[in-house]
Amino acid sequence: MAIRLGDEAPDFTAETTEGTISFHEWIGDGWAVLFSHPADFTPVCTTELGTVAKLKSEFEKRNVKIIALSVDPVDAHDRWIGDINETQNTTVNFPLIADPERKVSDLYDMIHPNALDNLTVRSVFVIGPDKKVKLTLTYPASTGRNFDEILRVIDSLQLTAEYSVATPANWTDGEDCIVVPAVSDEDARSKFPKGFETVKPYLRVTPQPNR
Numbered sequence: 001m002a003i004r005l006g007d008e009a010p011d012f013t014a015e016t017t018e019g020t021i022s023f024h025e026w027i028g029d030g031w032a033v034l035f036s037h038p039a040d041f042t043p044v045c046t047t048e049l050g051t052v053a054k055l056k057s058e059f060e061k062r063n064v065k066i067i068a069l070s071v072d073p074v075d076a077h078d079r080w081i082g083d084i085n086e087t088q089n090t091t092v093n094f095p096l097i098a099d100p101e102r103k104v105s106d107l108y109d110m111i112h113p114n115a116l117d118n119l120t121v122r123s124v125f126v127i128g129p130d131k132k133v134k135l136t137l138t139y140p141a142s143t144g145r146n147f148d149e150i151l152r153v154i155d156s157l158q159l160t161a162e163y164s165v166a167t168p169a170n171w172t173d174g175e176d177c178i179v180v181p182a183v184s185d186e187d188a189r190s191k192f193p194k195g196f197e198t199v200k201p202y203l204r205v206t207p208q209p210n211r
Ligand code: BEZ
Pocket: 038, 039, 042, 043, 044, 045, 046, 141, 142
């Protein structure tokens, strides 16, 4: 059964390159990104993991832990990390889950046999402090993900969890937001002291409230 937005992220215990983890306990009180890779020693995955390692401080700033998964065992992950560090000029600084029995992959429906036989596709799950799934993405093996986009979505998720706003197309942190339709004009006047512009009754724009 596919995991849907708002579902509780399935909990599991797994071996990783940083020891055995119990997923919910590992997440703790913050946010998490779980992302899967088709296999170790593959070119696109190598660039993805190097990119995420370089972005670690951006995830940490947002109180987000990151964890990757592929179906290979820990000893293969460890050898591959050596290659990633060498070729991507970085140090992998987050755990990789080993999933040779496909337990976590099955739990998260990461194997799409009609796309890629018995290997995980490029899934992304953003999980909130309440352990609920806030975002899912699925990319094919041939397309490396844009991790700046994942950070951008996390900025939106964290903002909209706190304020009665939504974020428009291509929004980035610091730009104007949209007052959610459920808020009346009267309530919006008190919630958004910087004011709001009514472009249409259903389209009201306000400066980002926490800036
Ligand atoms: C890659 O990561 O480069 C890759 C993995 C599986 C199929 C195709 C590409």
